[in-house]
Amino acid sequence: MRPLLAADPETIGPYRLLARIGAGGMGVVYLARSEGGALAAVKVIRAEHAADPSFRARFRREAQAAARVDARWTTPVLAADPEAPEPWLATAFVPGPSLAETVAGHGPLPPDTVRALGARLVEALTAVHAAGLVHRDIKPGNVLLALDGPRLIDFGIARAGGATALTATDLVIGTPGYLSPEQARARGGEPGPPSDVFSLGCLLAYAAAGRPPFGTGTAAAVIFRTIHEAPDLTGVPDDPLRTLIARCLKKSPAARPTLPELRTALGHFGTDDWLPPGLPALIAERSAQVLELPEPQRAEPPTLAAGPPAPTRRRFLLLGTSAGVLAAGGATAAWYTTTRSSARTPAVPTRTLAVHADLTGPGKALGSAIEQAVRLAVSDHNARVDRSFDLALQVHDDHGEAARSQAVARQLTADGRVCAVIGPSSDTTALATRDIYTKASLPTVTAWAGSDDLYATASSTHLAVFQIRPADYAMPTPLFRYLTEIHPASRWALIEDDAARDFSWLIARLLTENAPTHGTVTTHTVPADSDDFAPAAAAAIAARAQAVVYCGNSPQRAAACARALRTAGFTGTAAAAQPVLDPAFLAAAGAAAEGWVFSSTWVDPVRLAPAATFVRAFTRRYGVPSVPAGAAEAYDALGMVAHVLTQSGTGPVDPGSLILPLRSLSYQGITRTFAFDASTGAVQLNPGLFLWRIRRGRPDFLGQYQQVKAA
Known part of the structure; x- marks a missing residue:
């Protein structure tokens, strides 16, 4: 969560706003408290969309349909005002972690827990379908875990059967790896309840095996396998459960079990002790933290120049849910312009960072640009008179090879001095090392790897990979x-x-x-x-x-x-x-x-006013006429890490403790603003997309x- 901005209202309807949960193209989601003290998630639609009468009418119909969903395992609609200048909808707030966060951090769930999870979600979907809706985006991130059971959330793209939805009929709606073949083909048809059954099968396979049944990789590759190939369920340890999931994943909607059939097959479940050891304590701790929220703290608004009108609805549909407006924050790249002084300053501790890049292989031009920019950023930081620590730098060459990249990662994770890594510098080397860095909780920041597969990994709020450029899709x-x-x-x-x-x-x-x-x-x-x-x-x-x-x-x-x-x-x-x-x-x-x-995803820093000082310093220091591609992004990557280290104080630094501050940071760099979506952990797309x-x-x-x- 992030603090409220100065421009945010204090209240929405009967709700007092406490914090920002997330922001996207369609609007902002707030954590709020009712007059009676109950917590709610309040989604507020931006005024430019509400100005469209057809959009407002569709929002009204979907809000009414969502209010008809009455089930224990969903988040009920508490209130809505489709006629407000900025229409809003409030649902009950669930403080527990998502299924995606849980499996990524604690591994697959036991078969009995998966059955209990499935049975509850079937009951939730039964209520959704009874209200005339099809959810269409059942995925681990849309299932929250509470002590008594899961909650199916996010009806923002659910659509009433036979009615026009808030999304266009000719788009793929859903998440690759969890959407049904009929969704993936996107031929304008109306996915029905069997589509949700297929997605539920994908989700249960992920919960049981720790990976989606149609693999990972680019969105195109995953969609191709979803349409044309059999699911890989080898990681599901229980034979009856594996057979049931396989039935849900039939290509033909008619061949899948109905929800009543699926509910019967999953068997009876209780309401106590459904979670494996360790998770109840995590959920209880998370709930206690939310209940103890202090009075709202508001962040200052960003000092960015006014931009053009917000994108049209059609463009937001193309961007998807990860695209969105920037969440403002106090972090800024202005640290590099601080006045330097030759006066002696008191001794300060040293923080060690590392560059991990291809310096001698096929990507050596980019790797060299990264190294040079990071060295300049380190020098700029160490020249500050108000710094609370000095930066030391290690540089490691992987030659662009996966095996050598893994060797570098193992060396860096074994070195207790290294707080964070800038790099790796390619898809191949980043994918080869993601598990090594994540297991060691050593943050790695890469602005040069665009693999969708890496992007899916980096999108977890608890993993150490920070992919700060938009993915290929x-x-x-x-x-x-x-x-x-x-x-x-x-x-x-x-x-x-x-x-x-x-x-x-x-x-x-x-x-x-x-x-x-x-x-x-x-x-x-x-x-x-x-x-x-x-x-x-x-x-x-x-x-x-x-x-x-x-x-x-x-x-x-x-x-x-x-x-x-x-x-x-x-x-x-x-x-x-x-x-x-x-x-x-x-x-x-x-x-x-x-x-x-x-x-x-590249910029020309010469054309960016905030990068003028950097461009002059870089060209003067290295005696070159221009800044090479990728260098400005490296300077920003170092700036992000330096800012979080500054906030961590002067004591010993545990690299793992930097992960959540980095993921919640909104940092104004010399190239753009870097921020991560609060609900998915993925970098926000819009600021990092450019035209040449x-x-x-x-x-x-x-x-x-x-x-x-x-x-």
Whole structure:
């Protein structure tokens, strides 16, 4: 939870606000207390959405439908005001940990506990369906554990059967790994109760085995396995339970058990001692902390320049639940501008940090930029006259190899001096070390690994991996805004590259599902064993495409696509995602690269006013004309850690004690604001997504995608 902001109201309806639980694109969720002293979670919808009469009508219908849900194992709707200037809805607050947090921190649950969990959730779903709703997002993060049983929460995307919902019908609604095949196909159909049964089966498999039944990885890969492959239930230790879960995970909705059948199969359960040893104490402690909340403390509002109007509802739908407005906080990158002094200062303790990067392998250019920026940040910190500690730095090279990365991680976790790690610098090396760093509770901060698999790991509030750049699945978002608002095009052609099947399919799927309302989208595939993009370019021309998006991740193959489009006479907008924005693309495409647009998580610090001091210091110290890619983000990563260390005092530091302060931090860096979603622990997406365009043969930074002006 975070403190209330100065701009937050003191009350909503009959509720006095205590803290912020989370903030997202649709609004803010507050912890509040009623006049009678009961705690509630109050969701307040932003005024710009409420200004839409159709949205307000849909909110009214869903609030009424949610109020009809009457079950012990759900969080009841306590009150709502759909007619308020900012509509709100209050539900009972459950202080317990989520199932995701519990399994990540304590391991899989025993079979008997899983059965009891399943039986209670079946009863909750029975009430949801009886109210005419389908939940559509049953996942471990939406199940909270209380001493007497679980609570199914978050009906924010549930939809009344036969009615228009708060979400569009042509989008994938749900979480990859827990959505049903009919949801994953996103063909405009209406998922029914069997869809929730499938998702419940996925959740029970996760609770019993500690991992989802369709694996991890990119969203595209998980969705592909959900639709086409059998679930992996080898980790479920109990044969009858495994058989029952397998029935829930049938591809055909008609083949799955009904809720009454499932309830009977799960058997009887009591209301006492349903949790394994250790968890009741954790839940009781969490409850006591919430009940002892002091009077609200309000944070100062952020000192950020006013931005453009908030994104439209359609853009928020594309962003998903992790996207959202920034939670304000006191942390700021201004620490690097503190006046230096050569005067002697009293002795202060030393805190040791480490850089873990590829310094001699294929990613050595990025690794070198990271090392240089961190060394500069350490020097800036140690030059402060008001510092309470000095920073010492270790630098470790993994050569970009998984095995060497693991060796580095083991060395660092065995070194009792290291408080935190900046890096690793690639998907391969970060994924290879995540379990080592997490087991040792040694925080690692990476702004360079974008794997969806790592992102899922980093999203737990108790794990040590801090992925502070948006994951790959967010890459279509800036392109969507560019093609719909900045340089609108109504006819799109998507070129899927089978040489990067999962990545390409993901980009193409998300853009297809969010096509222009009155436009068209055509898809053209290039085989993996061919580098001839001429047929795809010709097909795009024949479809009278105004915009072409190369959906793969190869700079060389994107260059072949650019040359083919130029030869075919295409004059519209050409676009791609961050992996293509590489010197190899510019070299191979030549003049054909001109005008291409890219979504990215990188910034050009020269174009950012808060980074001016850093840019001058970096170029002067290292004698270079410009700051290399990734360096500014490294400076911010060190700044985040230094800020939390400053708050920890001057005594001995336990690295594990830094994890929760880092996860709850909102830090204003030189590149952007870094904050984590309170409910998922994942980094907020919007601030870290940017647009670039090739101009006169060079990449030109346009800015944060929501702030780029229309041509």
